[in-house]
Amino acid sequence: MKETQTPVFMNPLTDYSFKKLFSEKELLIAFLNDVTPWETIVDIKYQPSEQLGASKEDRRAIFDLYCITGNDEYYIIEMQVGKQMYFKDRALFYTAFPIRKQAPRKKNWNYQLKGVYLVAVLDFILFKDEADEDFVIEEAYLMRKRTKARFSDKLNYLFVELPKFNKTPAELKTNTDRWLYCFRNMGSLNTIPEEFKDSVFEHLFDLARLEILKPTEMEAYNKSVLEYSVLQDVADCARSEGREEGEAKGREKGKAEGRVEGKIEGRVEGKVEVAKRSLLKGYSIDEIAELTDLTPEQIKDIALTIQPTGRILN
Numbered sequence: 001m002k003e004t005q006t007p008v009f010m011n012p013l014t015d016y017s018f019k020k021l022f023s024e025k026e027l028l029i030a031f032l033n034d035v036t037p038w039e040t041i042v043d044i045k046y047q048p049s050e051q052l053g054a055s056k057e058d059r060r061a062i063f064d065l066y067c068i069t070g071n072d073e074y075y076i077i078e079m080q081v082g083k084q085m086y087f088k089d090r091a092l093f094y095t096a097f098p099i100r101k102q103a104p105r106k107k108n109w110n111y112q113l114k115g116v117y118l119v120a121v122l123d124f125i126l127f128k129d130e131a132d133e134d135f136v137i138e139e140a141y142l143m144r145k146r147t148k149a150r151f152s153d154k155l156n157y158l159f160v161e162l163p164k165f166n167k168t169p170a171e172l173k174t175n176t177d178r179w180l181y182c183f184r185n186m187g188s189l190n191t192i193p194e195e196f197k198d199s200v201f202e203h204l205f206d207l208a209r210l211e212i213l214k215p216t217e218m219e220a221y222n223k224s225v226l227e228y229s230v231l232q233d234v235a236d237c238a239r240s241e242g243r244e245e246g247e248a249k250g251r252e253k254g255k256a257e258g259r260v261e262g263k264i265e266g267r268v269e270g271k272v273e274v275a276k277r278s279l280l281k282g283y284s285i286d287e288i289a290e291l292t293d294l295t296p297e298q299i300k301d302i303a304l305t306i307q308p309t310g311r312i313l314n
Helices: 015-022 025-035 087-101 175-188 199-207 215-253 256-280 285-292 296-306
Strands: 044-046 065-069 074-080 116-122 137-141 155-161
Touching (some): 025 044, 074 087, 087 116, 087 155
Parallel strands (some): 074 116
């Protein structure tokens, strides 16, 4: 039996780790300057991550990290593990908040705006065109259709598609490469690779050491790891079981509805397995419902199948 190695560093793709590591100003500035093509950032001021609408009825937004640079430009930094169908729309929705915020109340205003930038680190592929396969980092902005010239430099988007990045340590040439390698591999490393022996990355690895976490921090991190693994399981099950079940149903029925039903059944079966694992690890029904989209009643039924005594976790 293969012995499981004890993790040394945090997985930076978990919600807890991402926010903890990049709440360190030095690391966030270095990351943004290395990965984005925009103007060099000298200083940043962190802002409250929760953004409210104009009224109580309006939908709010909660950013992973939100800051203003020394030039008064707005940066939203997002890390997204689970695939979201309308993530491009979500990016537009998020950048609307700092745009609207710049309008002064009860004052004359000439509509001049400061730049708004969204950086999204994605653990899924957003752009699936064949021509995009070799591009890990994708920029988007407003453009004039006829001339292909920039319409405005006030809205800027950068998407990092981590699954497209597969370089080995020997292939890392730039700091951008090193950041992306850390995102994909740091949680499984036991030592700092030679390619990362400089002040910024040594600081990153030192801050990510699990041994320095306090008990309450370790508890929060472990919960974040479980959430990450649940999201991964749901995504994997939806891709594999949904596809296999859909194809099998389609062959049996020879109808389009057979393929659709099979895919749906595959996704449900995958979520059931995730719910079972989460129940055994002590997750509450509310937490599992939020992670899997199953109803509390469905989760209670699943709990009864693995807890013959009828005791259900609340």
